[in-house]
Amino acid sequence: MDIKILRYFLQICKDGSFSKAAKNLYISQQGLSKSISNLEKEIGVSVFNRTSKGNELTEYGEYLKNKASTIVYQFDILTDGINEIKQKNKKFLNIGVPFGVINSLSFDLINEFNKIYPDIILNIKEYTDSKCEEAILNGDVDLGFVIAHFDKNKFDYKLIKHEKLYAIVNKNHKLANHDFIDFLDLKNEKIIINSTESKVHHNFIIKCLENGFDPHILIRTNEMILVTDFSKRNEGIGISIHFSHTPNCKINYIPFKDESFTWDIYMVTKKNTIIDDTMKKFMDFIEDNSIARNNLILKEDVI
Numbered sequence: 186m187d188i189k190i191l192r193y194f195l196q197i198c199k200d201g202s203f204s205k206a207a208k209n210l211y212i213s214q215q216g217l218s219k220s221i222s223n224l225e226k227e228i229g230v231s232v233f234n235r236t237s238k239g240n241e242l243t244e245y246g247e248y249l250k251n252k253a254s255t256i257v258y259q260f261d262i263l264t265d266g267i268n269e270i271k272q273k274n275k276k277f278l279n280i281g282v283p284f285g286v287i288n289s290l291s292f293d294l295i296n297e298f299n300k301i302y303p304d305i306i307l308n309i310k311e312y313t314d315s316k317c318e319e320a321i322l323n324g325d326v327d328l329g330f331v332i333a334h335f336d337k338n339k340f341d342y343k344l345i346k347h348e349k350l351y352a353i354v355n356k357n358h359k360l361a362n363h364d365f366i367d368f369l370d371l372k373n374e375k376i377i378i379n380s381t382e383s384k385v386h387h388n389f390i391i392k393c394l395e396n397g398f399d400p401h402i403l404i405r406t407n408e409m410i411l412v413t414d415f416s417k418r419n420e421g422i423g424i425s426i427h428f429s430h431t432p433n434c435k436i437n438y439i440p441f442k443d444e445s446f447t448w449d450i451y452m453v454t455k456k457n458t459i460i461d462d463t464m465k466k467f468m469d470f471i472e473d474n475s476i477a478r479n480n481l482i483l484k485e486d487v488i
Contacts, residue, residue, distance in 0.1 A: 188260050190224050191253040193217060194232065198250050202239060276463040279308045281320045281329030284383070285409035286450055287311070289348060289426060298470050305463055313382035313407060322455055327464055332384040333449040340453040343468075345475045348448040350385065351438040353416040353423030360422070365442040368396040375403040375421030377412050385448060389424055392446055
């Protein structure tokens, strides 16, 4: 006997009619009637007398009502107790992530971790690059990801992903067919880039100054994907990573000639942090997937 059918039966007893009970249960009246009919077939007796005045409980229905109330009550106590134990056994992990990193690592990676470790709840907080480092150092999160360059004396760290940065150029732009972009090519161009608190912005400014000019920053944004969107509209030249899932029919991703201009993601903890079992599971999972992904990239390069 299904506990759900007993709940249906008790709801009808409470509301006094099939139509009202069906409405409160958010099911069709036909579906509810069929469920009660199946119940009566299973126990071999009728629980309601259907009359012109409504539905009255039979002798068997009265008996079932008393027993079902106890069964449903005990079942709820049982499930509440199990859920309480499950909740007590759950582990929570606070993770700091700079804007754009989740897109780069892939949401599928986080979903896969959740499937393997359902008892570990990931609380992911997004920050600007500098604020993310502060959150890790202040203990606002247990661990996090940072973008090079950072003070390596303050963190224990592991390189997770090496990303090239690209000039995102509308196909109607004069630079669209270049195989590579030199920083001097951007001297008189309007630039679309991350906010001043991002490492991309900071590192780009340094590279431009090293090449003898101060770039014309037209648009700054915390959302890396918006850099691509503005570039599609030919508002200027975007500076960002390559989002492979982003349709790029209107733009070209052109790599920089200077191969040191990159967006490298590190997984970090505050220096000398004690790594508990929950943190270790997450860190090992990310590192293992990073190694597998890098090996795949190397294999593709060879092919």
